[in-house]
Amino acid sequence: MCRMLKIALIGCGFFAQNQLHGWEDLESVEVVALCDRDRNRLDAVGDAFRIARRYTDAAEMFAEGGFGAVDIATTVSSHRALVEMAADAGLHVICQKPFAQTLTDARHMVEAVERAGKTLMVHENFRWQSPVRAVIEALRGGAIGTPFFGRVSFRSAYDVFSGQPYLAEGERFIIEDLGIHILDISRALFGDVDRITATTRRVNPRIRGEDVATMLLSHASGATSVVDCSYATRRMPETFPETLIEIDGTEGALRLDAGYRLTIQKRGGTETRDVSPPLLPWAEKPWHNIQESVAIIQRHFTECLRTGIQPETSGRDNLQTLALVEAAYRSAAEARIVDPGEL
Numbered sequence: 001m002c003r004m005l006k007i008a009l010i011g012c013g014f015f016a017q018n019q020l021h022g023w024e025d026l027e028s029v030e031v032v033a034l035c036d037r038d039r040n041r042l043d044a045v046g047d048a049f050r051i052a053r054r055y056t057d058a059a060e061m062f063a064e065g066g067f068g069a070v071d072i073a074t075t076v077s078s079h080r081a082l083v084e085m086a087a088d089a090g091l092h093v094i095c096q097k098p099f100a101q102t103l104t105d106a107r108h109m110v111e112a113v114e115r116a117g118k119t120l121m122v123h124e125n126f127r128w129q130s131p132v133r134a135v136i137e138a139l140r141g142g143a144i145g146t147p148f149f150g151r152v153s154f155r156s157a158y159d160v161f162s163g164q165p166y167l168a169e170g171e172r173f174i175i176e177d178l179g180i181h182i183l184d185i186s187r188a189l190f191g192d193v194d195r196i197t198a199t200t201r202r203v204n205p206r207i208r209g210e211d212v213a214t215m216l217l218s219h220a221s222g223a224t225s226v227v228d229c230s231y232a233t234r235r236m237p238e239t240f241p242e243t244l245i246e247i248d249g250t251e252g253a254l255r256l257d258a259g260y261r262l263t264i265q266k267r268g269g270t271e272t273r274d275v276s277p278p279l280l281p282w283a284e285k286p287w288h289n290i291q292e293s294v295a296i297i298q299r300h301f302t303e304c305l306r307t308g309i310q311p312e313t314s315g316r317d318n319l320q321t322l323a324l325v326e327a328a329y330r331s332a333a334e335a336r337i338v339d340p341g342e343l
């Protein structure tokens with residue numbers, strides 16, 4: 001029987017609702033305090049989830065304490081200050097992606113929590129989506145031998161800007177917000193990356209950043225992967241928010257196709273499975289895939305605290321994913337191959 005973990009959550013916006021539902025489903029966790037600079041949002045979410053302790057100032061909440069971990073669900077510009085405050089308060093930390101605005105910030109944040117001797121997990125949940133996890137487990141279990149080629153693809157015309165208007169406003173868009181997840185899946189499948197090349201373009205004239213990115217990755221394992229992302233791709237049926245995957249290995253091939261169909265082909269034959277994510281009671285389609293992964297990564301975090309192991313997407317691990325994001329932008333800007341290690 002593990003002890004109750006008390007958590008404070010900062011940022012009561014669009015995505016935090018999923019995190020609060022996920023925590024509610026975990027018997028060993030209680031969210032005891034909420035913080036948002038916006039009083040109206042804070043009260044609406046506090047009322048909906050029956051959380052009495054509410055703060056508009058994170059420093060005040062940290063000073064009053066009474067919890068062992070903090071879940072940071074704000075947008076990226078606030079992450080460094082909040083993670084460092086949490087480290088100073090001696091707390092375990094979960095921080096939403098993108099973890100930091102720069103790699104330098106990210107390194108300072110990782111060091112701060114490590115100095116405090118606490119666990120830091122980046123809420124990098126796409127590799128925890130159950131269909132993606134089925135692929136990761138099949139590959140790691142040797143189902144198709146050693147992988148030598150992969151394609152990890154996310155293409156859609158779904159209107160993400162209505163729920164997250166800030167996505168239309170930044171100089172950077174798809175690699176920083178969505179590509180970061182897809183690059184992380186590629187890392188989970190094929191390991192760390194020695195070289196990357198990328199092209200980007202903006203198709204939608206109503207946004208500032210790029211909405212199409214095509215990236216070619218050389219992994220230290222010897223595998224090559226293509227990571228392609230687009231929010232300018234009309235398709236029927238619309239596949240948002242599915243990540244489609246194809247992998248060739250020395251002993252066979254594997255595909256995660258639209259509609260959550262996993263096919264594994266080997267010399268002995270072909271097996272196709274439905275790996276659709278369940279629709280949790282608080283979830284709604286088409287977001288249920290992402291919503292379920294929130295619940296799964298949260299369970300992983302509590303397991304890590306219980307067993308003393310590092311989360312798969314620890315702050316230190318996430319430095320590699322962030323370096324890939326930076327390297328992709330540099331490659332696109334300078335039209336050259338970039339070694340993420342040079343950043």
Ligand code: NAD
Nearest residue numbers: 011012013014015036037038073074075076078096097098
């Ligand atoms: P949002 O703008 O809807 O909500 C952010 C909230 O944080 C706002 O209510 C704002 O007032 C509050 N806030 C900001 N700075 C604060 C501070 N210093 N102290 C207290 N409150 C503060 O944003 P969102 O769409 O919910 O996104 C939040 C984060 O979640 C982003 O980093 C985004 O990239 C990420 N996100 C992740 C996923 C995923 O699947 N992992 C999906 C969507 C969004």
Ligand code: 89V
Nearest residue numbers: 160164177178181241290
């Ligand atoms: O997961 C995310 O970070 C979201 C979305 C899927 C819309 O890109 O911002």
